[in-house]
Amino acid sequence: MAFGKVPEGIITKDEYDTSIGKLKFHDGLPDEETIQKVYDNLDRSRAMHAFLDMIPMASLEAMRASLVEAGCDACHKAILFESLMDGKSLFLTGNTDTVYVCSILNLERDGPTVIEVPAGAGPGTVNDAYFRFVADMGRPGPDKGAGGKYLIVPPGYDGTVPEGHYVFHSPTYTNFNIIRGFLKDGRPDHAAALWKGGLKIYPLSLVGNQPKMEFFNVSGKVMNTIHSNDFNFFKEINECIQREPIEFLDPELRGNLAAIGIKKGQPFSPDERMTRLLTEGVALGNATARAVSFAPRSAASRLYGEDSEWQTLFEVSDHRWLDDGARTLDARTRFFYIATLNTPAIVLKMVGVGSQYALVFRDEKHQAFDGGKCYSLTLPPNVPAKDFWSVVIYDAQHRSMLQTQQLSPARNSVRHPDIKSNPDGSITLWFSPSAPEGKEANWIQTIPEKTWFAVLRLYGPGEAWFARTWRPGEVREEPEMSRKRKGAPQ
CATH class of the missing domain: 1.10.3360.10 (VPA0735-like domain)
Known part of the structure; x- marks a missing residue:
């Protein structure tokens, strides 16, 4: 040069x-x-x-x-949705299908903390202060639903660990613990009693002198758990x-x-x-x-290709959002903006165990949902869910359940046994501000001038879900029903 x-x-x-x-x-x-x-x-x-x-x-x-x-200012205090969650509580895509019990661990104050999970517990998870996975318990955990003692250990702890515990180390002092109980005969009573009678959380240092559990029933209460x-x-x-x-x-x-x-x-x-x-x-x-x-612009978000609006929040099969060593940042942002909880169980294929999710934000013509219109969704026969399935709708503003007169904007195969099937065994759900005449049992209420989106959950998902041989129909706008729905001007 x-x-x-x-x-x-x-x-x-x-x-x-x-x-x-x-x-x-x-x-x-x-x-x-x-x-x-x-x-x-x-x-x-x-x-x-x-x-x-x-x-x-x-x-x-x-x-x-x-x-x-x-009221959860100590590890032995927990909130309990004794009669399920409804639209009054702002929880990112919370649902009306399971009986949540939630607590906060403070490992800096309490040191190693024990969570005794009773037999029969549904999926439970502990996440750290960055919503990273720490432990699974219940059905997807090492106790496999048989119950057991879990010990969550704080960062830097080098003390002794007692035998007979499943031990997990957290990188943070703050940890969030949530466990879900399933409905029995469409009712939450059994699960609520299970938590009250069998769940125990206490510092390891207080073994033999642990405080009695306190549960705060927050069903029907106004709560806001959404970040600013x-x-x-x-x-x-x-x-x-x-x-x-x-x-x-x-x-x-x-x-x-x-x-x-x-x-x-x-x-x-x-x-x-x-x-x-x-x-x-x-x-x-x-x-x-x-x-x-x-x-989302990622093709990996589509469950059934570009012609379908059904989407997944899990674009990679890694709960850390790693793909060939690189973190898929948009996918992580998307998940935590819409949902909570981080566990490998969500992305693993576990036939008949845990749950699987599908989300839909637009109709079959790729238009955002209009709360003033009428839509239908048909689920083909033999929904692959060993335990049950549900459809819940959410407010796009706060990503929590839509707040309507129904309180629980959902339909659930065990909680709503009056859902009517079509002659071929399929089920059609309806979404509109008021029920289309004769469709009341299959209707989920929407709000004019508000957008919404839906989540389909399969509890105990079957092989047909993972093989994609069963898939939900697309959500269709029903203009004629919009005009004729019950209570609408003619």
């Missing part, structure tokens, strides 16, 4: 027109206006990526705060960063948070400029999360 000659490809031009405006340079040096623009863009971008990266953490923190507010989608999101994140050990996040993720002012041991007090940019970053992050959640 001749002296004084610089390859064209490494030269910075004097001006660039970009999405953040015109950027100007003098012999490679940015002018003052350009410097300000790019730093604003850098901080805004870091805020947006912090939102996308930290949705799991913020979601778990919102869950923790809600349970503590409900505004500037308060960063306050939720800061709460967690201050509480948890520094090693629980890798340096890259922690570094991005530190760059926007969230650092362990230091106050989070952004100035006016940074507050503005963080607020813009949340707006961009929230918009991005909604795009990847409700209109």
